[in-house]
Amino acid sequence: MSETLFPSLPQKIQKQIDSAFNSAYKKHAEKKSLEEQPAGGFIVDRGKDGNDQLGGGFIPEGGGFIREDDEDGGFLRDDHDAPAGGFLNDEDADIAHTHIPLSLIPTALQYLDLPPDDEEVLSVFRNAATGWTSSSNDIKSLRTSEQKEQLVSREDWRSVCSVLLEHSAGGNEATEEDTEMGGPESDGPTDSDEYHESEVEEEDAEDDDEDYVEGPSTSTNRRRTRRAAHESPSTSPSPPSHSSKTRSHKLTSRQHQTCVDAYALFFPTVSQDELLVQRIMIKDIQRAAKLLNEKLKTEDVSTLRFYSSFI
Incomplete structure (x- = not known):
């Protein structure tokens, strides 16, 4: 599959796709390590006649405690032809980190909040995994004892998920832009509200001057009229206010x-x-x-x- 769409996605979406792949593989590796632990206990050697052979002493044959052979001294034997030690074979480790079993695809899809039972998506992964079959000869860490299991490569995983998350990536960018442009301003009063309040204050001041000249009876009537106009309850409920927290929810x-x-x-x-x-x-x-x-x-x-x- 082509991987041309994956680099064009935002960095956050790319990390989510790789993180879901790694989490699914890690979960599978931990489960396999627990299943493959050898059983404890001692092994008793039995003879040909079925009787247990319990030899005594340190050395089955005579000749002392140390065998006199011409060997190199020291704790480690110098053997340049011997392969270097380690926990994982380099080839197996590279393949194991670039492939996961096909049975783990629904689990990995759930990490991305994608439907794990979409038959169309699963069929795409099945077709992608056709050329990858694990066995005891190529990937030891992913082999199964009952049957050969198909594998999905990281490249194919990226390609399919890039198509599935392309629409959501564009929606997230638009939401972030709207939040940055309009979110903080919605919490506080707008310029038009402030201007309207200043006009009301100026009108109140003018009315107070006129009330003082014209007499208390006229001022009382005007104050009541103005108060009734500003404080009369609305018959219809006010529309819900959208805060920045509501708009920032993705x-x-x-x-x-x-x-x-x-x-x-x-x-x-x-x-x-x-x-x-x-x-x-x-x-x-x-x-x-x-x-x-x-x-x-x-x-x-x-x-x-x-x-x-x-x-």
Whole structure:
């Protein structure tokens, strides 16, 4: 598979894709290491006749405690032809870190918050793993005792996940830009609010001067009128305010699609292209309430109309 799309993704998405691959492999390696631990205990050698041979002494043959041979002295024998020691064979370690069993793909997909049972995605990985089959001769750390298991390379994993996360990467960038441009300003008052408040203060000051000249009765009436205009409660509830924390919440591609599917239930006859520009009307809310056998009050319907658009 081609890996041209992976380098174009944001650095954060690239790290998430590799981290999911490494986490799945690490989980598999830990499980295999526990299964392959040898059983404890001593081994008793038995003779040909079935009787246990329990030899005594330090050396089975005579001749002293130390055999006199012409060998090199010291703790280590100098043998330049002997291979260097270590815990893992270099070739096996490289292959093990670049491939994971096909059975671990659903687990790795869950680390990326992707559906682990999508048959189309799994079929792509099965086709990619066709050319990689583990056995005791090539990858010892990934061999199975019952059957040969197919493997998925890191390159194929990156290629498939890049296509799956390409849409969410673009949505995250747009959300971050919106948050940086409009998020901090939403917490505080806007310039228009401050200007409006200053105008009200100037009008109050002028009214106070006029009230002082015209007499207390006129000022009392004007103050009552102004107070009634500013403090009269609104008959309709105020729309919900969107704070920066609400806008900064990022949805995954699967969560976004779930919201779109739920919103589409209000418009069963509208095409997918025109769905996001539709608005939920009062008749749509009443129709949904009737289907659910729910009774909504007028206040409830007025509140729901503020959530009538998808955006």
